[in-house]
Structures are given as C-alpha cells and as structure tokens.
Amino acid sequence: MAKAFIRRYLPTPEQIREMKGLGFLRNRLSDPSLWHLNRRSASWAMFWGLFCAFLPVPFQMVPATAIAIVFRINLPLMILLVWITNPLTLLPFMYSGYWLGSHLLDVPMLTWHQLEHLATRALHMSDAPVDAFEVGLLQQLKPFFLGSVVLGLVLGTIGYIAMRYFWRWHVVTAWRKRLEARLAQKSNDISAQ
Template sequence: MAKKTIQRLMPDHSKIKEQKALKIFGSLLHDANLWHLNRRSARGAFAVGLFFAFIPVPFQMVLAAALAIPLRVNLPLSIALVWLTNPLTMPPIFYGAYLVGVAVLGHEQQPFQFEASWQWLTESISTIGPAFIVGCLVCATVSSIVGYFGIDYLWRRSVNKAWAERSKK
C-alpha cells in the first residue's frame, strides 16, 4: 500500500533527468538504485528531502540530489519532498522555524515586517538571522529524523498488514 501510494505521487524519472539544474550530475543519474523504490530508498529519500526543505537556500533540489546520489536513495522522492516548502508554504514554515530558533537560543522574539529589499535583508541578518538559522537547522534535523523513522514504520506496517491478509486467505 505505501509503495503504491508513493509511486503514484512521485514525478516521472524521465522528467527529472531532463531538468537543466541536474545536468551537472551527468552519468551519475543513470544508477538504477536512484530510481528504485523500496523501504531503504524511501526512508532515506524522506530524510534527505525533508532536511533540505527546511534549509533556506536557493537550489534546494540540487542540494537534495547531491546528497541523494552518494547515499543511493530514491532521487525523485528526495527532490519532490523539497517542495514541501514552496512559495505558498514558506512564510508560515520559516516563521515557525524562526520561533523554534528563538526558543532554542533563549532570545526574545524581535518584531519585524518583511520587505523585499536588500537593505532589509542585511539589517535582519544581525537581528533575526541567528534565531532563524538555528531554527531552520533544528527543524530540518527533526523533520529528517521523523520522516526517516516514520516512513520506515509505515512501510513495515503496510508489509505486515499485507502478510496478515494473505495468511487469512
């Protein structure tokens, strides 16, 4: 059940191979293990994808691919999970990461109002930047661990359920 659901939601691997940003990996993309979906590759892909989803840098997909390739985890799933943070979800997710950073560092929450300007960015790095970066790293690590073990658990549960149904027949 889990495998079929994940396969249905995953992007087509031929479309991923055609991405211009991933051309830098060249023939490394032809490794069959990067496209195979099993429990090991799925849990690793969830860990990689969820980690980079919370890292506030451009080219998150390239970073996820760069880690998925040497770890030999499912590449399409790793890349797809990065899109957890998309233009619609980024503001609440990154604000939540900022609040986590404030709590971890024990700082007081700084009032701020976002402006799309270079001046605002340079000024806010010194005020809210440390809490934001620490919060993003904490959220990335926690979501990666929860994703890894959560998918492992769901996959095992799905297999055990399928075996139980077969033994009843």
C-alpha cells in the same frame, strides 16, 4: 505493496532528468539505485528530503540531488519532499524556523516593523558595497538559520521513523491478507471434498 502506493505520487526518471537547475548532476542520474524503492531508500529519502526542504538556502533541489547520489537513495521521493517548502508554504515555515531558533537561543522575537526592516536590508544587500554589510543583519538571522536546521532535523527524523513504520505496517498487512486468502482457499478445498 507500499511500493505501488508510493510510486503513484512520484515523478518519473524522465521528469526529473528534464528539471532545470540540476546542471552537472544530470549525467549521474542514470544510477538505478536512485530510482529503486525499498524500505531503506524510502526512509532515508524521507529524512534527507525533509531536512533539505528546511535548509535556509535557495535551490534546495541541488543539495537534495547531491545527497541522493552520494548515499544512493530514492531521488524522486526526495525531490517530492523538498517541494513541501514552496512559494505558498514558505512564509509559515520561515516563521516556524525563526520562532524555534529564537526560543533555542533565548532571544526575543522581532516585531513586524523589525522584520520588515530586516527583509528590506536583506533584499538590498546586493546593491550595497561589501564593506557596508551590517554585522547586525547576520545576528538577526542567526535564530532563523538555527531554527530551520533544527526543524529540518526533527521533521526529517520523524519522517524517517514514520516511513519505516508505514512500510512495515503495509508489508505485515499484505502478509496477513495473503495468509487469510490461503486459509480461506484451504477451507474451501476441504469443504468441497
């Protein structure tokens, strides 16, 4: 079944409970619906997991866990999907989000020199006093934020639909195999008589 195929790649409840950064959510992880895997929970986990993966915020596992708890959907699959954006894949996804946002807002893409300057300013914002915050920085990051959210929504929707179809295909295939096995058994019984 689809459950067995998906469960092979998911972390166990114990592994997730031991993850750092969950804090106050750790005691809510005993809800059995967070660990139940069916078509509904897997499909919604695909949507929310991919959406949270592209959120332009640090610690994306925390909102993903909160969403899983509130909507009672499969947590391990969501956590697995959130890690699509990891330190190795982060730059291509950030660039894709910025590219999409700049096209949606119809603003020109930044040059490499401008991106380097923007990154330097963003990294040193914590060192500067609050009144030194530049409004231009927020304006330059607006395409990135918009593009990341839209990219998360689009990929989450595609993931939701793909999981629904994958689950249905897997169930129908299993039904057909069982039907063929029964028909083969019935024809063997008839020929044996």
